[in-house]
Amino acid sequence: MTTRTTKTKKYAALLRGINVGGAKKVPMAELRTVLEELGHAGVQTYLQSGNAVFTAPEQDPQTLARGLEKAIEGRFGFRVACLVVDGPHLKAVADACPYPAAELEGKQLHATFLSEQPAADRFAALDREAFLPEEFTLGDRVLYLYAPNGLGRSKLAEALARPALLKGIDATTRNWNTVAKLVELTTD
Template sequence: MRFVALLHAVNLGQTRKVSMAELRTLLGTLGLTGVQTYIQSGNALFDADPDPNLGQNLEAALGTHFGFAIPVTLRTAEDWRQAARHCPAHLLTEPVSVAFLARGPRPDAVATLQARDVTPERWALIGAQVYQTVPEGTRNLRLSQAALTRVLGVPCTVRNWRTVQAIAGRL
């Protein structure tokens, strides 16, 4: 089965450096096949047998190899294709990013998020993805990755729409 692994918060400064060549090699040593990476932000594509512990196993191997914890969000290729097709059209009038949640949030957490005024940003939760507009750039987001994680109570990692589409094209 084909998977996409999103590594959280790597290559964002002087620390938490992860070489994509080194990542590809490591994933290969774990028995994953067809390994590819896309840009330096920690996106890996690979084939593996379905395993409910795959994400945890990846996190353990990454932490051991790189020397720091690296949370991983996994999607199957089909889940990714669905995410790449289901951004609401009304959001695509502006730059969009997608927060990939580790799991679906609780309804009460979604209600709390809905009550927040994040204008001029707009967002939609579909499955375990939050699609959001980025009208003033990612540095000025009111609904940042940290805010989403805190309010929804679910870890997430964010990719811009161009990256989402590019990865979909590689599956």
């Protein structure tokens, strides 16, 4: 008798725009329950801003994201954009960071995770010089943003969030401390 084993992988779910200013409240305990009800194992949440880590049979992250979006909408009655990234992709994002992450405060460096890869020419019209010392670099389904005064005061972050630049792409931003923690939680 042959026993078939399913290969599993660790993933991070990044929910966009929840628990901000009292809108779209998703308690982390309930998010863990939703993920467990979807059949995922080892579910953990990190902070209150919609970060969860889980183990699931290896599959397309966008399929996992759509399933989570549907389950959240069914449970809470509103749509939440979700991005799911696997542990190896998170580690690759951290390893490819073009900025000296170890020398910066977490609030100065951010990663905007993208549901798909935008063409680099979408950003050609941005006058990068006008935003200095702020900078951004496009990576593999991620935008790295160096904002020395933090995201809340960043004019470049505001410009990058314009609908035309990321039209048709779900995006959510995390500071570098959160990125590092998610890498830690999804690494075997």
